[in-house]
Amino acid sequence: MARALRLLVADDHAVVRAGLVALLSAQPDIEVVGQAGSASETVEEARRTRPDVVLLDLSMPEGGGLRAARLLLSDPEPPAIVVLSVHDDAPHLRAALRSGAAGYVTKGSADRTVLEAIRTAHAGKTYVDPALSDVVTAELMVSGRLKRATDAPLTPRMQEVLRLVAWGYTTQQIARQLSLTPKTVEAHRARIMERLGLLNRAELVRYAFQAGLMDAAPPTPEGER
Template sequence: MSMVRVLLADDHTLVRTGLRKILEAMPDIAVVGEAGNGLQLLELAEQHRPDLVLMDIAMPGLNGLDATERLLHSQPQIRVLILSMHQNEEYVRKALRHGAVAYLLKDAALMELEQAIEVVLRGETYLSPAVSGGVLSDYVQRLRRDEPAQAALTARQSEVLKLIAEGLSTKEIARALDLSVKTVDTHRSQLMRQLDIHEVTGLVRYAMRVGLISP
């Protein structure tokens, strides 16, 4: 098994030091960098191309939620695990909407951290039992609403979605499909409305999930 490359993002040095020691004691885990804020995390992610990021929410400069969204816009294959002191369900929902695949409280036991990492590396979602409640149910229901929506996409919509997910600009998509820029914009708006996804990052993740593009 290849080593899992991990980045840590937390504005507390002692927290990062403790996490590093815990992670480096796990098999097949390599901590490739530490960031004290969201902007530094984005720089390190571009440099190291990690598989997994352990992300705090409350960080100076750029918080963990916004950093997650920006990170996944450029590297959608990365798995982001939020480590937070906030137990409020609204934080959990925001984390999921911004692209995180796991939410764990900082007072969780070591065994739970290991379990969460194992789950997300399998491509699944993990929520700490202390915060899940109705959040996981809401999230699953939204995913289920998304699935039939894909079947209802026209062939042209699927083409546009695929090219958006591959990172092409509106003008590039228009040239590739021999359409006007206005028509491509219309397709993009229809996709977002139909799939109830309102940012490009979400469209990328959706296209990956339904197999239009590979991670």
């Protein structure tokens, strides 16, 4: 049989850590080689015990889990990092993957999920908790729509309107600035959304930014301040 997977468990809550260790040590292919209760302890312990995988709590004292992850991943022959987090949102997932984590599991998900994440990460692949699949899907769908949107060019007037919308000016302010009626500004906006196939203001502004419409400093419409 192959050598057991060497695992370090890092969580600042002793009770949770004990529960995890009990669960994980019961697996024949896993050997828990160390435990840590803070970010700095994690780095220390990992450098001392040289585990294959670190199961890492995101919110830990002394710098947080991600700082520990970044430090460890800059070492030669770094361990694979599996993040265990209470957060099930896109920003935390994104931050974890950006720091180089190979797995992301939310606390409270089935222990099977935790085990699968650890084994997948050890095999050199990436694992994301199925509970977060809608987050991932939503991200992909938005970027898909934005990609399609770039194929639909806007008239210069539309670009002007979009630029002001993106900088957060009110319809009234935009109308004054461009010497249009508010209804005309609204109509332009509606046509922009339709032409680009975008669904809401967030996507619209994201498009404006990516299309370079916001590269110049924001204009100051008349009557502002």
